[in-house]
Amino acid sequence: MTASTRRPTDGTAGAAGSARAGSARAGSARAGYSRAGRGSDADLTALLGAFCFFLSAIEYMVPKPLPFMRLGIANLPILLATGILPLPWFLVLALVKVVGMSLISGSLFSYVAIFSLAGTMTAALVMLAARKAFGARITAVGVSVLGAVASNAVQIALAKALVFGDAARLVAPVFLGMGLATGLLLGLFAERFAAASRWYAVATGKSDG
Amino acid sequence: MARPERPAGESAKKRAAARARAAGLRAGRKAAYEAFFSPGALAAAGAAISVAFLLQDSLALKGLMFAAFAFAAWRSGKRSSVAATIAAAAGIVAANLLVRVGKVLLTVGPLQVTEHALLDGIDKALTFEGLVYASKAAIMPSLRLPGRLGAVIASAFVYYDRIVEYAGKIRPASLISDADDLMLRVWEGETAEPSPECRAVRPVAGYAVLAASVLASFAALTLK
Amino acid sequence: MRLRLFDFAAIAVAAAAVAAASVAAYAPGSGEPNAIVSGDEGQWIYPLSSDAELSVAGPLGITLVQVSDGAVRVLDSPCSNKTCIAAGSVSKPGQWIACLPNKVFVRVEGGTSDDGVDAATY
Numbered sequence: 127m128t129a130s131t132r133r134p135t136d137g138t139a140g141a142a143g144s145a146r147a148g149s150a151r152a153g154s155a156r157a158g159y160s161r162a163g164r165g166s167d168a169d170l171t172a173l174l175g176a177f178c179f180f181l182s183a184i185e186y187m188v189p190k191p192l193p194f195m196r197l198g199i200a201n202l203p204i205l206l207a208t209g210i211l212p213l214p215w216f217l218v219l220a221l222v223k224v225v226g227m228s229l230i231s232g233s234l235f236s237y238v239a240i241f242s243l244a245g246t247m248t249a250a251l252v253m254l255a256a257r258k259a260f261g262a263r264i265t266a267v268g269v270s271v272l273g274a275v276a277s278n279a280v281q282i283a284l285a286k287a288l289v290f291g292d293a294a295r296l297v298a299p300v301f302l303g304m305g306l307a308t309g310l311l312l313g314l315f316a317e318r319f320a321a322a323s324r325w326y327a328v329a330t331g332k333s334d335g
Numbered sequence: 336m337a338r339p340e341r342p343a344g345e346s347a348k349k350r351a352a353a354r355a356r357a358a359g360l361r362a363g364r365k366a367a368y369e370a371f372f373s374p375g376a377l378a379a380a381g382a383a384i385s386v387a388f389l390l391q392d393s394l395a396l397k398g399l400m401f402a403a404f405a406f407a408a409w410r411s412g413k414r415s416s417v418a419a420t421i422a423a424a425a426g427i428v429a430a431n432l433l434v435r436v437g438k439v440l441l442t443v444g445p446l447q448v449t450e451h452a453l454l455d456g457i458d459k460a461l462t463f464e465g466l467v468y469a470s471k472a473a474i475m476p477s478l479r480l481p482g483r484l485g486a487v488i489a490s491a492f493v494y495y496d497r498i499v500e501y502a503g504k505i506r507p508a509s510l511i512s513d514a515d516d517l518m519l520r521v522w523e524g525e526t527a528e529p530s531p532e533c534r535a536v537r538p539v540a541g542y543a544v545l546a547a548s549v550l551a552s553f554a555a556l557t558l559k
Numbered sequence: 560m561r562l563r564l565f566d567f568a569a570i571a572v573a574a575a576a577v578a579a580a581s582v583a584a585y586a587p588g589s590g591e592p593n594a595i596v597s598g599d600e601g602q603w604i605y606p607l608s609s610d611a612e613l614s615v616a617g618p619l620g621i622t623l624v625q626v627s628d629g630a631v632r633v634l635d636s637p638c639s640n641k642t643c644i645a646a647g648s649v650s651k652p653g654q655w656i657a658c659l660p661n662k663v664f665v666r667v668e669g670g671t672s673d674d675g676v677d678a679a680t681y
Contacts, residue, residue: 299577
């Protein structure tokens, strides 16, 4: 269930919006920190899902060489979530991203949604598996590359079956290559963000604020 | 005698005015559509009709259904780009023509258009774009999905609005710290609670139209 | 930041996938063989991997050409000597079957690139 407790907002913190005020509040609330209420898995999932929507909107504005190609920027929150969410909520996040985007763009019943579902679920599962399997011997870069290439491979297979027929073979190398490239860039960004982000530290429970 | 030149700004102003007019008309259509159909019934009907559309063998009937979907999407006030539709359809047909199958209809230099490949390409393009338009007509923004997934998605939409509100403060040079500030700010705000669903009663005629459409789609499957 | 062991492994796997896909798509001879059937009324092309039965009309009547099991053959023809039927199935690029009296010509061609099509010769 979505968290229904409302935390009283501190006027000064809201106005200043500064990290110091924010983390001070988080520090003082730490004593009562629990999985329900603020910081619950459902809440984190909703927040990360919202960022998926936001990044999708940005991705939509970037001109793409081929209309069917997706850059995968919108999977960044899912990549970060491999270190934050437990498995059930991780899967919910992937679903939230797919279904939510389908609702926003009104494509729930079309092939677009099928591509989105297959691509996102593949990326999510592969990324989570890579993170769990290789632990400290892999960074977000490798995780992201594997997720992106696997996701694009699945989408190419779908495209061959549903839309392009055998001709899909001809775009496969380009599409997979783009997966490798975007996976690399996304992974590098994710690593640097996770290292520098105070929010990420709070979300993974590493920080006291 | 030289004709007075029209100032450059005027045609730009006319275009802006035309765009605003179109947006206004679209908003009007959208309001009427949303008042006429209940979101849940519309989505359910859309799903059923999409299935009937997928099962339809006849290219001509598929074309008819496609036209109906496009009209419904227009009527719902949703934006759609004709250029994007044509481009995607052309791409799908072209890709299918690459693998030659069937009777050779046309030869232009090294390229050959074959009958079966062409029909297959048209079928796939119609299916792809038809489903896009059917979805646009069937999914209303106010649709609330049931269950816990629906609740999480609704919360996500609330957070999304908040993100968009704060997002203007991100600069590429300080991307990571700006994004981090954004995350913290959204995170530290109030817990997202989705607004209660609008429960206005829709006219019976709306449900009747939906039922008739579903029946017609499946009846079309029996036509040879 | 330093990349770790499995980052390089992942990149290697991805690069290998791209290479494999490139070979499968662009290498010469990577296409499927096709059966090209020419008759009085026009020309037909079918991949040998598909299943099709063609009725090709000619001056003497209908010649039945079948594509299945990765090969093409003439099933029936109104010609008098029926050599085209006796020729059996062909499946290798360059092989052909002809029914001269009915002006039907069947040949196997490899690859998916669009070669220029010669006028049918008898």
